[in-house]
Amino acid sequence: MSEIIYKGNEPVIVDGAVPNIMTRITKSPIEEGGHLCLERTEAMYTTYWASAGELSPFFIEVIKNKRIIGARCPKCKMVICPPYMTRCPKCQNADKSFVELESGVEMPQIGRMLNTPPITVFANARFARYAPFGRGRVMLGESQSALPIQVFTTTGFLKPGIFKAGTEVKIIFRKNRGGFSTDYFAVPLSEVPKKLRNKKGLEEHELKWESLKLSDPEIKKEYQSKMKDVLAALKKFLSGIKKSPRAQRDLVNWNRKILVKTGGGSLGLVIANQDLKLVEKKQVARPNLVITIDDPQYLIGWTKGDSIINLIRTDKAAVSNLQDLETIFKLDRLPRSMRRDAQER
Amino acid sequence: MRKVAIVGAFTTPCRGRWLSKTLWELLQWAVSGALKDAKLDISKVDAGVIGLYNDIFARQAIPESSAIEQVGLALKPFTRVSNGGATGIFAMLTAYQAVASGMYDIVLCIGGEKATDCYDFLSETQTPEVVQTIAWSWDPLFERDQGATAADSYAEVILSYLDKYPNDLKINVRAEILRILCEQAKNNPNAQRRNEIVTPEMVEQSPWIIEPAFKKLETCVYTEGAACLVMAAEGIAEEICKGAGNPPIWIEGLGFASESYWWGTKHPNKLPARIESDHLATVRAYKMAGITAKDVNVVELHDAFLPQLMITLAEMEFVPMGHADYLIEKNIMAPYGKLLVNPSGGLIYGGHFVGGSNMFSAWSARHHLIEKGLDYGLVHGTGASSAQYGGAVVLKRGKI
Numbered sequence: 148m149s150e151i152i153y154k155g156n157e158p159v160i161v162d163g164a165v166p167n168i169m170t171r172i173t174k175s176p177i178e179e180g181g182h183l184c185l186e187r188t189e190a191m192y193t194t195y196w197a198s199a200g201e202l203s204p205f206f207i208e209v210i211k212n213k214r215i216i217g218a219r220c221p222k223c224k225m226v227i228c229p230p231y232m233t234r235c236p237k238c239q240n241a242d243k244s245f246v247e248l249e250s251g252v253e254m255p256q257i258g259r260m261l262n263t264p265p266i267t268v269f270a271n272a273r274f275a276r277y278a279p280f281g282r283g284r285v286m287l288g289e290s291q292s293a294l295p296i297q298v299f300t301t302t303g304f305l306k307p308g309i310f311k312a313g314t315e316v317k318i319i320f321r322k323n324r325g326g327f328s329t330d331y332f333a334v335p336l337s338e339v340p341k342k343l344r345n346k347k348g349l350e351e352h353e354l355k356w357e358s359l360k361l362s363d364p365e366i367k368k369e370y371q372s373k374m375k376d377v378l379a380a381l382k383k384f385l386s387g388i389k390k391s392p393r394a395q396r397d398l399v400n401w402n403r404k405i406l407v408k409t410g411g412g413s414l415g416l417v418i419a420n421q422d423l424k425l426v427e428k429k430q431v432a433r434p435n436l437v438i439t440i441d442d443p444q445y446l447i448g449w450t451k452g453d454s455i456i457n458l459i460r461t462d463k464a465a466v467s468n469l470q471d472l473e474t475i476f477k478l479d480r481l482p483r484s485m486r487r488d489a490q491e492r
Numbered sequence: 493m494r495k496v497a498i499v500g501a502f503t504t505p506c507r508g509r510w511l512s513k514t515l516w517e518l519l520q521w522a523v524s525g526a527l528k529d530a531k532l533d534i535s536k537v538d539a540g541v542i543g544l545y546n547d548i549f550a551r552q553a554i555p556e557s558s559a560i561e562q563v564g565l566a567l568k569p570f571t572r573v574s575n576g577g578a579t580g581i582f583a584m585l586t587a588y589q590a591v592a593s594g595m596y597d598i599v600l601c602i603g604g605e606k607a608t609d610c611y612d613f614l615s616e617t618q619t620p621e622v623v624q625t626i627a628w629s630w631d632p633l634f635e636r637d638q639g640a641t642a643a644d645s646y647a648e649v650i651l652s653y654l655d656k657y658p659n660d661l662k663i664n665v666r667a668e669i670l671r672i673l674c675e676q677a678k679n680n681p682n683a684q685r686r687n688e689i690v691t692p693e694m695v696e697q698s699p700w701i702i703e704p705a706f707k708k709l710e711t712c713v714y715t716e717g718a719a720c721l722v723m724a725a726e727g728i729a730e731e732i733c734k735g736a737g738n739p740p741i742w743i744e745g746l747g748f749a750s751e752s753y754w755w756g757t758k759h760p761n762k763l764p765a766r767i768e769s770d771h772l773a774t775v776r777a778y779k780m781a782g783i784t785a786k787d788v789n790v791v792e793l794h795d796a797f798l799p800q801l802m803i804t805l806a807e808m809e810f811v812p813m814g815h816a817d818y819l820i821e822k823n824i825m826a827p828y829g830k831l832l833v834n835p836s837g838g839l840i841y842g843g844h845f846v847g848g849s850n851m852f853s854a855w856s857a858r859h860h861l862i863e864k865g866l867d868y869g870l871v872h873g874t875g876a877s878s879a880q881y882g883g884a885v886v887l888k889r890g891k892i
């Protein structure tokens with residue numbers, strides 16, 4: 148398995164997803180009869196120069212002019228956005244052909260959510276760097292159809308309740324646009340400064356993107372009394388990484404100094420050399436990432452497989468840098484990796 | 493149109509993975525079992541229809557081409573159907589039409605899937621790659637790049653239903669239905685999760701996959717398996733059934749509907765808070781059969797996610813829209829009421845091999861109609877990116 152290739156800070160291809168050519172002989176489970184089976188790695192690829200065809204004007208308008216366009220039927224006045232077809236399927240001409248839609252109808256850049264959008268926290272590898280993200284549908288102007296759109300909040304972790312059916316949203320454009328449906332996204336209008344709300348073609352860098360405001364956990368005696376057990380559990384858990392090839396692979400090419408602040412006291416975690424070590428907090432004086440957790444007992448839960456991401460999304464924990472959730476995903480993967488290796492042993 | 497009956501059925505055991513069997517072996521096994529059930533010589537079969545959902549799962553374009561000889565249909569007409577999650581139910585429509593039209597007397601309706609050869613070499617698990625494969629279903633220009641997942645297809649339906657009916661789909665009701673389905677799967681020898689125990693407490697503690705749409709315990713499984721139904725025309729069906737010792741199960745009604753891909757506020761767009769295709773398909777099937785929901789004794793429906801099962805049962809008119817909780821609260825569902833829902837364990841506990849899941853449902857409905865001496869069964873399938881495809885088939889137990 149090869150490593151992730153970077154161009155600057157951006158991964159350009161997740162090369163580890165591409166298997167080397169390998170074969171193995173595996174015994175099927177007893178209930179299948181314990182047959183010897185050949186397994187081999189395979190992959191299917193197709194690459195494209197994919198044309199947007201008649202839908203190209205929508206994307207060209209987004210790239211060049213930061214405009215969202217729709218289409219209108221001159222007969223029934225139906226408006227659709229995005230303009231996913233060029234003829235009205237309800238209206239026919241005298242010769243019974245479908246009526247052609249008027250194209251290039253400029254849509255407003257403030258709209259309302261059609262539904263409460265689903266929020267993806269556990270994204271697959273292709274989208275992990277965007278997580279947590281929401282995908283929803285926004286109604287713009289007179290359009291009777293909804294524009295599929297990613298939704299983000301400028302205020303930190305995207306939690307249920309920020310976007311609901313009917314939430315007023317503003318369309319924001321990426322600075323770098325390449326003709327994809329991720330060139331634009333929506334944020335709640337209430338998070339856009341009033342002076343920018345009516346600006347067309349608003350770009351992401353014009354908004355203030357807040358990270359989480361971390362406040363130090365309140366030190367409590369009940370939490371302090373748990374720390375001895377917590378540290379013991381952490382030491383025992385982390386000592387297992389050396390025995391787990393999967394856990395080591397989870398941490399490959401990853402280096403972080405993490406300060407963990409709890410209501411029972413602080414501790415440090417250092418990821419380096421495919422290992423995770425517990426250290427004194429002074430050893431992470433300039434951390435890359437800060438995690439705050441009121442009740443240190445949750446750290447014992449993590450060693451048993453509970454998810455730190457779930458703690459964050461339920462306000463039981465917080466992180467200093469939402470752009471570094473990949474580190475949290477890696478921490479969350481460790482217990483499962485170690486458990487699987489232990490089972491195989 | 494001729495009357496059509498199911499005269500034989502078989503399903504393989506459902507497994508998370510069949511390491512020792514290829515797709516072709518699973519399909520041949522299912523056909524062999526169905527022929528044995530009907531005590532039918534393969535030479536009597538005129539044609540075949542096969543439901544195979546996904547070429548990427550199969551690692552082959554036109555994968556059905558490799559199965560023709562194995563299923564005994566070389567040199568006979570063999571049609572492949574692929575309609576998303578509803579592939580199975582639409583394959584049943586195609587097989588039915590082939591017989592009802594008078595073109596063929598006996599047709600095999602086969603379905604199968606082998607999904608978990610897919611493997612993500614980063615996480616060293618199958619799920620991310622299976623999910624990614626399903627995610628290729630989204631519109632490539634306007635939607636796919638935004639990160640839609642397999643779960644999103646029903647999450648949006650469920651969330652929009654909750655937008656409109658915030659007091660329905662209560663978690664305690666969902667948990668009780670899950671407990672019932674899990675319990676029922678224990679009586680299905682082919683169920684994938686027949687040894688599990690699920691309590692309402694476990695459901696409440698289960699992590700959210702998409703909050704508040706569904707939890708981990710409320711999702712269907714990925715399954716490898718295959719199923720086969722033998723369909724025959726009136727006049728021939730009775731003869732076959734006499735030989736096999738089983739009553740014919742008549743297909744009394746069928747209904748189908750496909751909604752728009754694009755969501756919106758008016759038709760022809762797909763509307764929020766609805767699985768309109770399920771409603772239209774079912775009422776069309778009821779009308780053709782001359783029955784109403786009250787006549788149905790057993791329903792085997794496509795439960796990709798538990799809250800979707802509840803919405804679908806409301807769309808089928810077993811409970812009013814917005815009051816799906818009545819299934820438990822008003823004692824509609826067995827064991828509290830008379831309506832037997834997914835005695836196979838459904839797709840959540842029984843298994844979900846996409847191309848053949850709805851045949852698996854029909855196999856179970858037929859079994860319960862015969863074993864329990866019931867009159868009417870309803871089989872359902874749904875699928876596509878926003879639960880757009882709906883199909884329903886009304887079955888009636890006949891006499892030998």
